[in-house]
Amino acid sequence: MMREDDIRNASARRRNLLFLTQRFLADFGFYQAAEALKNEARLPAEEYELCDNIDLDSIYLEYASYYHLKFGKYPKIVRKLKPTVKVEVSSKTKSKTKNTLTHTTSATQAELPPVEPVSNPGDLELTVKKVESLSTIGSATTLVPTSSSSTTNIVGDENRTAALIRLQEIEHPAGTGTAADGLLSQQDWQNLAELVKTTIMRDELKLSWTDMCGNASAMEVVKEAVLTPLKYPQLFANGLRPWKSVLLHGPPGSGKTLLAKILYAETRNQVTFFNVTSSVVVSKWRGESEKIMRILFHMAQKHAPSVIFFDEIEGLTSRRDRPSDHESSKRFKNELLQLLDGMEQQTGGVFILASSNLPWDIDDAFLRRFEKKLLVQLPNPIERAILIGKQLPITLSVSKEQIELLVRISEHFTGDEIRLACKEIAMQIVRRATRACKPNERTEEAVPLQRAFEQIKPLSLKLMKRHLQWQEGHGS
Structure with a gap:
């Protein structure tokens, strides 16, 4: 009960x-x-x-x-019934059929009057479509107009036609097929498109491939995905397609974001670069985050060749089986999965580049979407010596023995940690210039250099081993 x-x-x-x-x-x-x-x-x-x-x-x-x-598809609410009465209208009976639809009768059921045979099959009128649409709502063989509601019937027909048109727009959205520009026809979608446009980078960065010290394999894959199709499009004319998506992972400061900046600087006048952050794609309004993602991929295809860069992507693609996930978060992830999976079927030049410090927190379904998963390695001794030589102040004279000492101290350092140590050395020079120094301090150059590197505690000691294990099990 x-x-x-x-x-x-x-x-x-x-x-x-x-x-x-x-x-x-x-x-x-x-x-x-x-x-x-x-x-x-x-x-x-x-x-x-x-x-x-x-x-x-x-x-x-x-x-x-x-x-x-x-x-992955829109619901089918109504279906068209098989017509049991065929109405044939010719140009001679246009007014006669129109009057039949609006004419008032006193009977409860009125049969359609016979019409003359069609002399020209192409002369079908819009009235037939109205009759068919009415047959799906009421009876297929009878029309029941009343003498007191002829005007109401006409208004009702127009309202039902408008409802059917709106139903067709929902079931067959304008954002698919040949009418892809229709996605931005509504005002709310246009407002979201303006928000997505803010992610397009337009800054002038003076960077080049030579600024990336080490990680030659990661740079080669990125060049193959973006630069090679631009320089040699004939190589991809016979069904071969370049890499569509790459995931870069490694400890913080290893150079993942720097590689994306270099890619933007090297292709600034050739490629549209979208720098996507959580503050743009995550909205508090229900369903708006999914719309933003769809507009993002739509605009990337329209402005191809283009690059979509997701920095710290684990914040958007965490595991979906967590009990703490909200329903809106699951819907957003499902939408992003569909968009990434759909990219495999697109022929346009859209490249997805993502970086992550915690790749083991990413859902397996998202990992499958990335064709290449690359570990951004720490600099080796030669690369550390080059980085130290570039980052130290040019006014500071350093001997070869001092460089070798700094290289040994900086083992397990990331590129950004070496930059911070060299910046500390530069700030020590600034401090000496802005305060009165004792005479004996000017001769002790080696002590501040060593001290600046020793005070850096590398984070990679904890994370690099785990990144190597993850690369062996999931990398490509």
Whole structure:
């Protein structure tokens, strides 16, 4: 037996559905039907009224969006019945058929009058389409107009036609197929497109491939994915496609973001570069984050060749089986998965570049989408010596023995940690220039150099071993 709470909830649900239906009929011009429903259902209009932020149309749109995110397609609500009566209209009977649809009769069922045979099969009128659409709502063989509602029938036909058109727009969105520009036809989508445009980088960075010390394999893969198709498009004319997505992982400061900056600087006038951050794609409004991601990929395809760079992507692609994940987060991840998977079927030049400090926190489904997963290595002794020589102040004279000492101290240092140590040395020179120094301090050059490197505690001692193990099991 049903509990009292279940009975109360069922009664409230039935009442809410009736209020929604009554408002829907009134909004679309079915005033007599709305009034009849109100009286027959005995809706307590004096006690309740429908909230202004909800209606049947918005509920339908929300369900269609949810269904598309879950199953990859829009729901099919109605289907067309097989017609049992064929209506043939010629140019000679145009006015006769039109009058038949709006003519009033006293009988409860009126048969369609016979018409003359079609002399030209191409002369079909729009009235036939209206008859077919009406047959899916009512009976396929009868039309029941009343003498007092001919004008209401015409208005009702227009409203039903508008509803069918909107249903077709939902089931077949303009963002697919040849009408891809229709995705931005609505104002709210245009506002989100303006937000996505802010992620396009336009800064002038003076960087080159020579600024990246080490990690030659990662640079080669990135060049193969972006530069090679631009220089040698004929190599990819016979079905061969360049790398579509690359994941860079390594300890913080190893040079992942620097590689992305160099790629942007080297291809600034040839490639559209999208620098995506969580503050742009994550929205507090329901369903807006998924729209932003769809617009992002849509604009990247329109402005191809393009690069979409996700920095610290583990924040957006964490595991989906965590109990703490909100429903909106799961919908966003599902949308991103579909967009990344769809990229494999696209022929446009869109390259996905992502970086992560914690690749083991990324969901396995996202890892599968990345064709290459590369570990950004720490600099070796030769590369550390080159970095130290570049980062030290040019006014400071350093001997070969001092460089060798700094190279030994900087073992397990990332490139950014070497930069911080050299910056500390430069700041020591600034401090000496801004305060009175003792005479014996000027001769002790080796002690500040060594001290600046020794005070850096490399983070890679904890993380690099785990990155190596993950690369052996998941890398490519």
